[in-house]
Amino acid sequence: MKTTDSSGDVRLSGISKTYGSFTAVHPLDLTVPQGSFFALLGASGCGKTTTLRMIAGLEEPSSGTVHLGDQDVTALPPYKRPVNTVFQSYALFPHLDIFENVAFGLRRRGIKSVKKQVEDMLELVQLGEQARKKPHQLSGGQQQRVAVARALINHPKVLLLDEPLGALDLKLRRQMQLELKRIQTEVGITFIHVTHDQEEAMTMADTVAVMNAGRVEQLGSPADLYENPRTTFVANFLGTSNLIEAEVDSKSGDDIVLKAGDGKLVLPEARCAAPAGAGGKVLVGVRPEKISLTHADDAGEIPVGRNRVTGRIAATSFIGVSTQYIVDSAVCPELEVYVQNVDRDTRLVPGAEVVLHWSPAHTFGLDAAQDIDAGLEEEAAA
Amino acid sequence: MSTLTEAPPPLSPTAPEKKPPRRRGRWTPYWLLLPGLLWLLVFFALPMIYQASTSVQTGSLEEGYKVTWHFATYWDALSEYWPQFVRSVLYAAAATILCLVLGYPLAYLIAFRAGRWRNLIMILVIAPFFTSFLIRTLAWKTILADGGPVVGALNTLHVLDVTSWLGWTAGDRVLATPLAVVCGLTYNFLPFMILPLYTSLERIDGRLHEAAGDLYARPITTFRKVTFPLSMPGVVSGTLLTFIPAAGDYVNAELLGSTDTRMIGNVIQTQFLRVLDYPTAAALSFILMAAILFMVTFYIRRSGTEDLV
Numbered sequence: 001m002k003t004t005d006s007s008g009d010v011r012l013s014g015i016s017k018t019y020g021s022f023t024a025v026h027p028l029d030l031t032v033p034q035g036s037f038f039a040l041l042g043a044s045g046c047g048k049t050t051t052l053r054m055i056a057g058l059e060e061p062s063s064g065t066v067h068l069g070d071q072d073v074t075a076l077p078p079y080k081r082p083v084n085t086v087f088q089s090y091a092l093f094p095h096l097d098i099f100e101n102v103a104f105g106l107r108r109r110g111i112k113s114v115k116k117q118v119e120d121m122l123e124l125v126q127l128g129e130q131a132r133k134k135p136h137q138l139s140g141g142q143q144q145r146v147a148v149a150r151a152l153i154n155h156p157k158v159l160l161l162d163e164p165l166g167a168l169d170l171k172l173r174r175q176m177q178l179e180l181k182r183i184q185t186e187v188g189i190t191f192i193h194v195t196h197d198q199e200e201a202m203t204m205a206d207t208v209a210v211m212n213a214g215r216v217e218q219l220g221s222p223a224d225l226y227e228n229p230r231t232t233f234v235a236n237f238l239g240t241s242n243l244i245e246a247e248v249d250s251k252s253g254d255d256i257v258l259k260a261g262d263g264k265l266v267l268p269e270a271r272c273a274a275p276a277g278a279g280g281k282v283l284v285g286v287r288p289e290k291i292s293l294t295h296a297d298d299a300g301e302i303p304v305g306r307n308r309v310t311g312r313i314a315a316t317s318f319i320g321v322s323t324q325y326i327v328d329s330a331v332c333p334e335l336e337v338y339v340q341n342v343d344r345d346t347r348l349v350p351g352a353e354v355v356l357h358w359s360p361a362h363t364f365g366l367d368a369a370q371d372i373d374a375g376l377e378e379e380a381a382a
Numbered sequence: 383m384s385t386l387t388e389a390p391p392p393l394s395p396t397a398p399e400k401k402p403p404r405r406r407g408r409w410t411p412y413w414l415l416l417p418g419l420l421w422l423l424v425f426f427a428l429p430m431i432y433q434a435s436t437s438v439q440t441g442s443l444e445e446g447y448k449v450t451w452h453f454a455t456y457w458d459a460l461s462e463y464w465p466q467f468v469r470s471v472l473y474a475a476a477a478t479i480l481c482l483v484l485g486y487p488l489a490y491l492i493a494f495r496a497g498r499w500r501n502l503i504m505i506l507v508i509a510p511f512f513t514s515f516l517i518r519t520l521a522w523k524t525i526l527a528d529g530g531p532v533v534g535a536l537n538t539l540h541v542l543d544v545t546s547w548l549g550w551t552a553g554d555r556v557l558a559t560p561l562a563v564v565c566g567l568t569y570n571f572l573p574f575m576i577l578p579l580y581t582s583l584e585r586i587d588g589r590l591h592e593a594a595g596d597l598y599a600r601p602i603t604t605f606r607k608v609t610f611p612l613s614m615p616g617v618v619s620g621t622l623l624t625f626i627p628a629a630g631d632y633v634n635a636e637l638l639g640s641t642d643t644r645m646i647g648n649v650i651q652t653q654f655l656r657v658l659d660y661p662t663a664a665a666l667s668f669i670l671m672a673a674i675l676f677m678v679t680f681y682i683r684r685s686g687t688e689d690l691v
Contacts, residue, residue: 089589104599
């Protein structure tokens with residue numbers, strides 16, 4: 001499929017959904033380019049599924065429009081939209097066998113000779129042998145593949161996936177993530193994938209939109225979202241972040257110098273998502289794996305120019321490839337540090353005095369007016 | 383108790399509990415079955431045997447009846463009363479179809495569209511049961527009374543001309559006609575149709591409708607290809623629950639019908655209570671039972687409900 005073709009673009013303009021006084025989705029503008037694998041990521045109740053259902057036509061938007069390519073489909077019922085959905089827990093027709101489930105869409109469009117197409121599609125998802133079984137005779141993973149086949153056989157312009165892997169166990173889920181990614185690359189159809197699993201979104205999608213409370217918090221490539229979160233919600237929901245409250249001291253060149261406790265921290269101005277006037281508050285963020293840990297006795301060996309925070313190890317846990325440390329510091333309690341298990345320093349045990357240091361380039365700045373814990377509970381719940 | 387030795391832990395009450403309870407539990411299902419089985423034996427199996435023996439007796443009231451294995455009673459009964467058998471099946475079938483036509487939309491409404499009105503509508507469906515069957519049927523006598531508003535309206539709209547031409551009503555009367563009996567049957571057995579329909583419709587996952595719509599099925603196709611097939615268990619049990627009692631009913635024909643609308647139930651009742659010809663009455667009962675069993679078996683085989691989940 002040509003990448004210049006825009007017939008599979010999904011364009012949402014000012015789309016919103018309210019139920020009585022509750023706003024599920026705030027007016028939202030979003031463009032998903034043809035052929036991309038797009039993920040809507042968020043905790044349950046953030047509006048991601050509602051957004052998906054508005055694209056499918058299963059939910060009527062309270063305002064705004066949905067365009068597929070150049071066609072305005074806002075007023076079209078689901079059965080007239082060139083999109084198909086893989087439903088959460090699949091919604092396979094229990095009274096029809098696998099073959100008829102997959103053939104359903106073709107038959108509804110009046111296509112007579114479905115046999116070849118259905119057989120090819122079942123081959124693609126490796127279910128050729130199961131064609132005459134009923135859905136309840138298949139395992140969860142097989143049912144999931146039937147659901148994908150049933151949607152894909154219609155060659156939709158956009159495939160919508162609503163938590164398609166939620167009912168599978170962890171190992172199968174990893175396997176299906178790769179499988180779905182493979183299928184998407186093969187058929188070149190636009191995939192819009194709704195999930196609460198940040199790892200799933202990051203491994204599969206080209207672009208991720210993180211949603212929270214009916215709004216898109218941030219949109220970007222997985223790496224971009226992870227390295228440059230713009231809000232505390234994104235910083236906490238995607239992976240783990242250490243957020244330290246600091247005060248703007250001065251500017252030097254392209255960097256902002258901040259005061260945290262007695263120490264100074266440096267942050268590239270380009271990576272600060274908050275207005276940084278002198279005296280203003282900023283949350284300084286750094287990912288746990290970016291931090292190095294040095295015992296206080298060796299503090300002199302730390303290269304100059306790195307951000308430093310002193311503290312005492314509160315807890316450690318060994319998890320094979322790395323060791324996770326919780327460090328209590330005067331500037332911030334419970335800082336997390338992940339250290340690769342290359343040369344383990346045996347002095348780094350709970351109670352040890354340590355210095356945390358990292359490159360200023362790995363530091364990001366967030367607006368201190370936000371809830372510092374946003375996204376933490378959601379992640380635990382998801 | 384001695385103060386020298388420590389009291390042993392109270393073994394006896396807990397000790398048997400620690401054994402695996404499997405052996406004791408083996409008989410539990412049979413114990414639980416026992417009351418039901420006894421009930422069935424005393425109030426179903428024994429009367430059936432008694433009736434069966436009655437049906438092959440000969441004799442008279444004065445001299446008493448004896449078992450003479452006189453199977454000819456069956457043939458005589460059938461050859462004399464076959465029109466009433468046919469009528470019973472036709473009326474019951476008509477009432478069943480009417481119940482399905484009236485009940486399905488209502489059950490569908492309650493299951494999918496009623497929202498917070500669901501419970502209220504359900505109560506309204508069951509409400510007639512709070513009065514006796516007899517009184518409800520008598521009320522229909524008033525509703526369909528000659529010169530009443532219903533008959534008057536039907537007359538004005540010339541509906542009665544059509545139904546009279548079809549032989550369902552007679553002139554400008556509705557009472558004492560087949561239509562009246564079928565109306566009574568339909569009314570009385572409608573809840574038995576609605577409740578199983580509702581139960582099986584309500585069990586259908588709403589996402590299946592969405593999935594069908596998503597796969598290009600218009601609402602009417604969704605109903606034809608998804609909703610209706612999935613509600614088949616309800617359709618089958620609803621039609622059985624309506625047809626079986628309606629075929630054996632005699633109250634509606636008695637109160638709303640005439641001598642021309644007598645159903646087999648009326649014949650059996652008359653034979654038992656007025657003519658006092660017990661063998662014929664018992665033979666008729668058995669023929670009715672056999673006929674219904676035969677039709678139901680055929681029906682269930684045809685509808686293929688055992689294939690449904």
